[in-house]
Amino acid sequence: MTKQLMGKTAIVTGASSGIGTAIAKELTKAGANVVLAARNKEKLESIAADIGNKDKLLYVQTDVTKTNDVEYLTERAKQVYGNIDIYVNNAGKMGSSRVLNGDVSEWEQMIDINIKGVLYGIHSVLPDMQERRSGHIVNIASDSGFEVIERLTVYCATKFAVRAISAGLEKELANTGVRTTNISPGMVETPLSSESPFEDDRKKLEPTDIAKAVIYAVTQPDHVDVNEITVRPV
Template sequence: MELTGKTAIITGASAGIGQSIAEHLAEEGANVVLAARSAEKLEAISESINTREGGKAIAVQTDVTDKTAVDRLFKKATEEFGDIDIYVNNAGLVLSSAITDREVGAWDKMIDVNIKGVLYGIDSVLPQMLDRSQGHIVNIDSVSGHEVNKSSAVYAATKYAVRAISESLEKELARTGVKVSNISPGRVDTERVLRKLGDDPKRKPLKPADVARAVIYAVTQPDYVNVNEIIVRPV
């Protein structure tokens, strides 16, 4: 599948994995709509993409925990580029997750961004995709959605939820023409992750581009191929 002229929305696109996904999609010819809370960072990335060959970019400041804001993101994207072909739910938070730490405020924030934000994004774009019998929803999950350690209970719970949403939605959308892919990275070399988890001298972390290439693989398959699950880990 060629991405030239296609339109993709990417949440959490102001840095790290989201920025890299947006850049890779644009390099493949897609028009990209960058969404995140930091308007200044989004504008800088958008300007950078627009100076290169490939797809065009616009920036839309968005808080994915606000349903009205997510609906406005979809509206602005369609006004600028038309139908949405790809929606990448990438926005996410990694905060204090051990239950014994009792950081209830952190838990609420992770639930709002990591679960509600994903559902709000799907809800905004799905009716149009179903009407057209085509489209691709990509949920950026985590290996924490497959395994849990003693300090990751709440974060892992949110990522298990994303995985469950992806798996159920894929079944709901079978034979509709709308695809769903769940992509679960391991430790990635981003400021947010390394600040929270620290560096591991025994293992070289993934680069954001490694995750972006997994997204490109999933969304460029033939119409009859649906890549449901990709796990990307450091060696």
């Protein structure tokens, strides 16, 4: 456990698998109260049971593309634990991303989850954080937000947007006491990346590698604001 996170409360979206699950586990291990959010209730129940420590864990079925769901998530977290100190925007979708393919439905889902979902989450917690002059928003982007990959044009566009939101928010929140961190993972061994090509002689990152980056960012002293972390495989 780390003294910086004892008594703190964190919400993690997309917590039902991969990076989100790893982040939730590391935050719980570090001593925080953790609220797991995702669309799949059965997976949330299973992960909560696996983590244990019931007093410090809550799960709320949430679709981040629906503002009412996100607002309920934050209100439920406050009912149980009081103030929300950390909000991790981790929910994401990688779908058919070539513009030439014209898969409009997939584009809309990626935009709704990867961009709108991030904004809805920020909007739901920011007023309280500003009033308390304390809080930390962590956005999980991607190294695809730095360089466009031909087969992932639309997905890359959404992750460029997350980085832009993070950078703009950091400027808007200067001197408010509220911090923001953008974390851009490279290829991680998750269901999301299972069909993505990757060199046979290289090892993908583990979800825990990204979770540890989150812990690093949120355990810095109050006067330190870690704005950008990029984590890539060697």
